[in-house]
Amino acid sequence: MPLDYWRNIEGAYPYQTAKTIEDDSEHNPLNLLSLEKELIAIRRHLHQYPELSKEEFETTDFIAKCLGEKGIPIRPTSLKTGVFADIAGESEGPAIALRADIDALPIEEKTGLPYASKKKGIMHACGHDFHTAALLGAAFLLKENQDSLKGKVRLLFQPAEESGAGAAKVIADGQLDGIEAVIGLHNKPDIPVGAVGLKTGPLMAAVDRFKVAIQGKGAHAALPHNGFDPIVGASQLIVALQTIVSRNVNPLKSAIVTVAKIEGGSTWNVIPDTAVIEGTVRTFDSEVREQVKQRFLSVAEQISSAFSLKANVKWISGPPPLCNDTAITEIAKAAAHKAQLQVISPDPSTAGEDFAYYLEHIPGSFAFFGTGGDHDWHHPAFTIDETAIIKASYFLYESARRLLG
Template sequence: MNQQEFESFLISIRRHLHQYPELSKQEFETTKYIKKWLKELEIPIRNTELETGVFADIKGGKPGPIVAIRADIDALPIEEKTGLSYASKIKGIMHACGHDFHTAALIGAAHLLKENQSQLNGTVRLIFQPAEELGGGAKYVIEDGQLEGVEAIIGLHNKPDLPVGTIGIKEGPLMAAVDRFHIVLNGKGSHAALPQNSHDPIVAAGQLITALQTIVSRNVSPLQNAVVSVTQIIGGSTWNVIPGEVSLEGTVRTFDPIVREEVKARFYSIVNSIAAAFIQTVEIHWFSGPPPLVNHQSVTEIVEGAAIEQSLNVIHPEPSTAGEDFSYYLLHIPGTFAFFGTNGKEDWHHPAFTVDESALLKAAYFLYASARKLLD
């Protein structure tokens, strides 16, 4: 097929996926569709113990290493409000992070690799990963043995605030470690008119929220980066009763493993001290998510060269405090992750999130060219 037909093919795949999004670990139909497209390209699919996700190898005509390209395939529990003719047909679920774009781009790269299979100096492994939004899908893939023999890995993520044709590539930290916390303060309730009979958890929660902000402002070096955000507070049921319990939830984002541990230690110290000061018993639940995404120098340099050869405008972006479980792969093998400009009006996880589909063909060629350059 010619370039125009190829672009139309990729857009049709992306739009199909967009209409039928599936949540993490529930990507059953998405898995079937990916397998169907790969089988049409006569690309052999690898065995897996995972219920969702697809893995396949394109073995080149010449001996060489194995490199991997990864795309994520899951969607989010968001009601779509884009007004697109191909908007989600599944109520309350939407590809609001562009994983349909990533999947279609990888299928496009697979098509190009298959066309040029005899020229490949090694093997390219295709990883269509489930459950990225849960922050642990990459771990399932690794445990399933899909990195065995792989010497390097590459991936990308659409970036709405970058124009089409621009790509953000940098070595070192690109995305943050993601931790989640849930705090329950148990005090003593009373009539609101008799506060002396209470151990008020709402007052304690107010002091706690303020104190937690000092972790970044007074414990993390100004030359480092960290975020501590309380995003949910639940307590009380009416206007004239002091409740006995308040719960708080939120997230911590860091780029350095040492800072990550220091922030956690300070967090526990502050929560326990505030609870004691306001006569509260406290439960702290800490959920460790993906580590920082740190790109390897050698692979990043090779991929940047491929981007330049594809006439993309290469920039070195600021790190993002969003998280990405691609970071787990980088703990095991060298690799790099790039931001690909899609000129969207809204950012990730927004109900009106969209991508400019003219970026899709460019993304497919970028992944193809990067894999070939890594093999060479």
């Protein structure tokens, strides 16, 4: 008997869809409409009580409570935040993982929603509340059909994605031990609800950060010959760094070098001792990533030397390129078709995502999930269409089932 899978909740949304999904006879009937209401309530609770990276204590307790109420056992962890759990079937099989991130951003919310953040200056402006609710929904569906699972599903409610350190700590904590494949997703406002972006190869960029302190010798602005001007040196360096992409990186590949901050001086008539520039490098290829770094260090040294200055470069490596596995992505596409989602090939994003650390250890796939919206990630008016939550839950559930075989 078909389920009214895409039905709106009591007219709460501005449009309706009429697609249905057939129950698989070998599994329990899925009461998705009831689950949808539960997940929206969960998401709204999370949205009202966001927490920053490494501070997700209330969120951790809430997730653990939600899982506990469904009889899903929590795994031990040495991490202070984050929740990890296993759902094991009665039959032997592989062990796979589903992942959601749980942290928020230091942004003052300006959505005007009745369930807006109650914490001043903190907001779920990247949709991690959506990810968490969707994974909880998938967990509930898997638990309902636990007897039919052929293997084990590990749930990774990961902390500290925004700080770029969470995934690495989850791996160090042993939560990926014994896991053979992993699936994750991220909401995408520019993809409509009912569509999912899946592609093999690079999907999101490696993220590196730099800070260059250019040391000179201060002097009176009227007597520049008595000093070595770091302002002039920093200006030349900013221009020279742009040639790395235009003249060193293969035009058939891509890279971004952005200087986003410059500091130097304290008044109009004094040449300072030091000027500082900061910015980011984004790449999709590990070789290009290393090439850009080495060229950056060389340019910084040589430009500063030409002006009798010294450049002290601090290079902060972030997540590597996120590269989806071909076989796992094909399984995810099959799951998306089962969930009656439109599968599209998304453009890669130059944003970073620490899910990439998991993919350095095991094969997996990361999806861009359509949520519709007028504002992109990290905007104070960012929000998601909540009708996408149940779709994401079913996609994760079906992906897990298919990975288990």
